[in-house]
Amino acid sequence: MPSQPILEVRDLTVEYDTGDQPVVAVDRVDLEVHAGEFVGVVGESGCGKSTLLFAIAQLLSPPAAITGGSVLFQGQNLVAMSEKELAALRWRDFSVVMQSAMNALNPVKSIGAQFHDAIMAHDEPVADDRPAEVLRLVGIDPIHLKSYPHQLSGGMRQRAMIAMALLFTPDLIIMDEPTSALDVVAQRSLMVQIKELQRQLGFAVVFVTHDMSLVSHFSDQLLVMYAGQVVELGATRAVFDHPAHPYSKGLLDAFPSIRGPKVPLTGIPGSPPNLAHPPSGCRFHPRCPVAFGDCPKIEPDLYQVGAVQARCLLHAPDGVLTEPKQEATS
Amino acid sequence: MTEVSTDRLSPADSAADASTGPLLETKNLTQHFRVGRGFSRKMLHAVDDVNLTVERQEIVALAGESGSGKSTIARLLAGVYKPTSGEIYYQGRPVSAMRSRREQLAYRGDVPMVFQDPFSSLNPAFRVSHGILRSLKLHNPDLTRDQRYDEAARVVEQVGLAPAADILHRYPYELSGGQRQRIGFAQALAHQPKLILADEPVSMLDVSIRIGLLNLMAELRESAGVSFLYITHDIASARYVADRLMIMYAGHIVESGPAESVLADPKHPYTDLLLGAVPDPRAPLSVGVEGDTGEPPKVIDPTPGCRFRWRCPLAIDECHHITPKLRLLGERHTAACHVAQPDPGFTSPDPAVTPPDTGAA
Numbered sequence: 001m002p003s004q005p006i007l008e009v010r011d012l013t014v015e016y017d018t019g020d021q022p023v024v025a026v027d028r029v030d031l032e033v034h035a036g037e038f039v040g041v042v043g044e045s046g047c048g049k050s051t052l053l054f055a056i057a058q059l060l061s062p063p064a065a066i067t068g069g070s071v072l073f074q075g076q077n078l079v080a081m082s083e084k085e086l087a088a089l090r091w092r093d094f095s096v097v098m099q100s101a102m103n104a105l106n107p108v109k110s111i112g113a114q115f116h117d118a119i120m121a122h123d124e125p126v127a128d129d130r131p132a133e134v135l136r137l138v139g140i141d142p143i144h145l146k147s148y149p150h151q152l153s154g155g156m157r158q159r160a161m162i163a164m165a166l167l168f169t170p171d172l173i174i175m176d177e178p179t180s181a182l183d184v185v186a187q188r189s190l191m192v193q194i195k196e197l198q199r200q201l202g203f204a205v206v207f208v209t210h211d212m213s214l215v216s217h218f219s220d221q222l223l224v225m226y227a228g229q230v231v232e233l234g235a236t237r238a239v240f241d242h243p244a245h246p247y248s249k250g251l252l253d254a255f256p257s258i259r260g261p262k263v264p265l266t267g268i269p270g271s272p273p274n275l276a277h278p279p280s281g282c283r284f285h286p287r288c289p290v291a292f293g294d295c296p297k298i299e300p301d302l303y304q305v306g307a308v309q310a311r312c313l314l315h316a317p318d319g320v321l322t323e324p325k326q327e328a329t330s
Numbered sequence: 331m332t333e334v335s336t337d338r339l340s341p342a343d344s345a346a347d348a349s350t351g352p353l354l355e356t357k358n359l360t361q362h363f364r365v366g367r368g369f370s371r372k373m374l375h376a377v378d379d380v381n382l383t384v385e386r387q388e389i390v391a392l393a394g395e396s397g398s399g400k401s402t403i404a405r406l407l408a409g410v411y412k413p414t415s416g417e418i419y420y421q422g423r424p425v426s427a428m429r430s431r432r433e434q435l436a437y438r439g440d441v442p443m444v445f446q447d448p449f450s451s452l453n454p455a456f457r458v459s460h461g462i463l464r465s466l467k468l469h470n471p472d473l474t475r476d477q478r479y480d481e482a483a484r485v486v487e488q489v490g491l492a493p494a495a496d497i498l499h500r501y502p503y504e505l506s507g508g509q510r511q512r513i514g515f516a517q518a519l520a521h522q523p524k525l526i527l528a529d530e531p532v533s534m535l536d537v538s539i540r541i542g543l544l545n546l547m548a549e550l551r552e553s554a555g556v557s558f559l560y561i562t563h564d565i566a567s568a569r570y571v572a573d574r575l576m577i578m579y580a581g582h583i584v585e586s587g588p589a590e591s592v593l594a595d596p597k598h599p600y601t602d603l604l605l606g607a608v609p610d611p612r613a614p615l616s617v618g619v620e621g622d623t624g625e626p627p628k629v630i631d632p633t634p635g636c637r638f639r640w641r642c643p644l645a646i647d648e649c650h651h652i653t654p655k656l657r658l659l660g661e662r663h664t665a666a667c668h669v670a671q672p673d674p675g676f677t678s679p680d681p682a683v684t685p686p687d688t689g690a691a
Contacts, residue, residue, distance in 0.1 A: 183563035216611030256570035267541035
């Protein structure tokens with residue numbers, strides 16, 4: 001990696017204090033984002049991807065709390081910052097686009113008034129026509145500064161959220177499934193737009209989604225999460241071409257194609273584990289099609305597999321396993 | 331299409347059962363909504379002149395963007411709205427002629443609906459069994475309490491949830507999204523339906539569990555002999571389960587035909603747009619929709635002309651003045667577009683006339 005990363009997450013651990021025994025929702029996650037990079041975070045619901053994102057943005061509320069690790073943003077540790085220090089950074093240096101724009105926008109305030117709020121929260125001078133300018137950037141007529149959220153369609157609301165995130169031209173935008181409430185056409189056009197804005201303005205993106213296919217053409221790095229852990233990490237193309245972890249492979253095979261022969265698909269049977277009682281050994285072994293004898297016994301590390309890293313015992317170096325493994329199928 | 335094997339019919343249907351015609355058919359189905367009041371009263375055309383058929387044990391997909399009128403069709407078929415004009419024929423009988431409560435109940439039992447959002451379509455205050463048992467009581471009043479419970483257990487197992495007794499005893503919050511949506515299907519199955527209206531049943535679910543529900547639909551078609559009207563905006567999932575595909579835009583059916591031929595050889599530029607929007611990591615990034623930030627228009631007091639013309643890359647002068655009609659352009663394949671060309675070598679009997687829906691083989 002050539003440059004210094006603008007976001008460096010080290011050993012980040014988030015626990016939910018549930019009374020009897022804390023639930024580890026994010027388990028020692030490492031993540032690096034460089035300037036202008038697009039990082040996709042994928043996994044099913046309940047894998048800790050949104051919790052990770054909230055932890056990065058310091059938006060967790062009890063009972064969730066960061067219990068270990070650091071989030072270095074432009075060299076400053078966000079975890080150790082006070083709310084006041086964070087408020088200065090938010091919107092200006094990094095912003096967050098939430099999943100449901102319907103809930104994230106204030107229904108009784110016009111779009112323009114909400115933009116104004118964000119501007120007033122900072123000392124930074126902003127040109128008067130900046131709100132109109134950012135709306136134009138995302139392809140909305142500035143006339144909608146006077147509109148209320150309910151007057152916009154789902155796609156436009158989500159675009160307005162992104163426009164708001166761009167007010168101060170931050171270096172990093174964190175997005176939590178911004179497209180999940182949209183239909184495929186609106187979804188595609190939003191993705192293309194985010195990518196185009198990124199090219200123009202040079203911000204970095206951390207993009208959370210459960211739909212792996214969505215980020216396939218847009219992200220540079222891909223982080224696959226399962227049960228609070230990173231199970232695969234690497235360049236997007238490398239992960240798509242040769243998924244090293246059976247879970248990534250399962251996610252990839254979970255959606256039908258519109259081209260080529262029609263093949264029966266199975267998806268991934270079962271559902272993610274309850275994190276209060278994660279399975280022993282590899283957390284994916286109860287659902288894994290290629291699990292073998294050691295999987296329930298040994299907890300795998302992230303191993304280097306070609307260009308990617310994967311948390312799977314199939315790729316464990318010599319000396320880790322006690323039983324012969326099956327051959328990797330990929 | 332093979333005929334239905336499980337031939338349970340409530341007494342009301344058996345007399346009218348036309349076992350030869352399509353299971354369900356609509357003729358010029360139209361739904362307008364009034365918007366505004368007084369002098370600013372206008373008509374919103376949600377669904378205009380829709381002819382569709384569903385055969386026995388057939389899966390028909392209805393695809394289009396948000397706001398194209400797909401869900402309005404489902405609600406019309408489910409009897410939530412009374413159509414502005416046009417008629418729905420169920421097993422050859424007009425639905426508007428079913429006036430007695432017994433007939434309406436029989437129709438609703440035969441054509442139930444599965445909703446989009448499994449998080450709000452189940453009552454959180456009751457156990458899972460509640461909804462299933464209640465509809466059984468309503469539709470099969472002859473069953474004893476024990477029989478109803480056995481029946482509920484049967485449908486829960488049929489949708490792939492086990493152990494049934496345990497599942498029936500749970501509350502909705504104890505189930506995952508995929509399990510809840512399966513309960514939605516179980517509720518629909520409880521009255522041994524003929525046609526399930528599935529309104530975006532998987533769009534709220536994780537990608538990894540969507541396929542399980544799509545497979546379930548295909549299984550139920552075989553095991554329970556039901557047809558499906560599968561409403562979706564994801565044309566790839568439509569291809570995966572459906573025999574026939576209908577594309578909808580701004581209240582009109584713009585293209586219809588066997589799923590494979592519509593996707594392999596789309597006639598309407600809107601179908602091209604939908605196809606281009608499907609993310610496919612196995613293929614290089616397709617171009618064509620990059621500049622498209624449009625949405626289906628709200629069709630208020632429309633003037634003649636193609637409703638897609640503002641977004642259409644191929645629009646010609648004619649498109650602004652004449653509303654295109656569905657023309658037969660290939661084997662059972664129709665499209666409503668002035669520019670679309672018929673398959674090479676295909677001659678329609680009379681391409682100028684709107685053919686009846688292509689479903690009737």
